[in-house]
Amino acid sequence: MLLIAASVAVFSACEAIAQEGDATAGATIFNKCKICHNADTDQNKVGPSLNGVIGRVAGTHPGFAYSKAMTDAGKAGLQWDEATLRDYLHDPKAKVKGTKMAFPGLKDDAQITNLLAYLEQYSKKP
Numbered sequence: 001m002l003l004i005a006a007s008v009a010v011f012s013a014c015e016a017i018a019q020e021g022d023a024t025a026g027a028t029i030f031n032k033c034k035i036c037h038n039a040d041t042d043q044n045k046v047g048p049s050l051n052g053v054i055g056r057v058a059g060t061h062p063g064f065a066y067s068k069a070m071t072d073a074g075k076a077g078l079q080w081d082e083a084t085l086r087d088y089l090h091d092p093k094a095k096v097k098g099t100k101m102a103f104p105g106l107k108d109d110a111q112i113t114n115l116l117a118y119l120e121q122y123s124k125k126p
Contacts, residue, residue: 026118
C-alpha cells in the first residue's frame with residue numbers, strides 16, 4: 001500500500017513539472033532535437049520518434065536500431081518518465097553509458113522543464 005501511495009506521489013509531482021513548463025518555449029528548444037527526432041509523428045529519423053516517449057520503456061520504439069546500451073537499459077527497467085528524461089537530457093552518456101546519442105545534453109533546468117512540457121503533449125494516451 002505504501003508503494004502505491006509513493007508511486008502516486010511521484011507521478012503527481014512529475015505531472016506538475018510538465019504543467020509548470022511552457023510547451024511553446026519547449027517547441028523552440030526541440031529545434032535542437034528535431035534534426036534527429038520527431039515528436040509529432042511516429043516516424044523514426046536518425047534517432048527514434050519521441051512521439052509517446054513519456055511512459056515508454058527505453059530502447060523499445062518499433063523499427064529503430066538502438067544501441068546495445070539502450071536496449072539493455074530498457075531490459076533493466078529504464079522507463080521514460082519525467083524524472084528519467086530529466087536526468088537523460090542533462091547528460092545522456094552519464095544516464096545510459098554507451099548510448100550512441102551524440103547530443104551533449106541540456107544544462108538549463110528551465111529549458112528541460114519546457115522541453116518536457118512540449119513532449120508531454122505528444123505522449124498523452126487517448
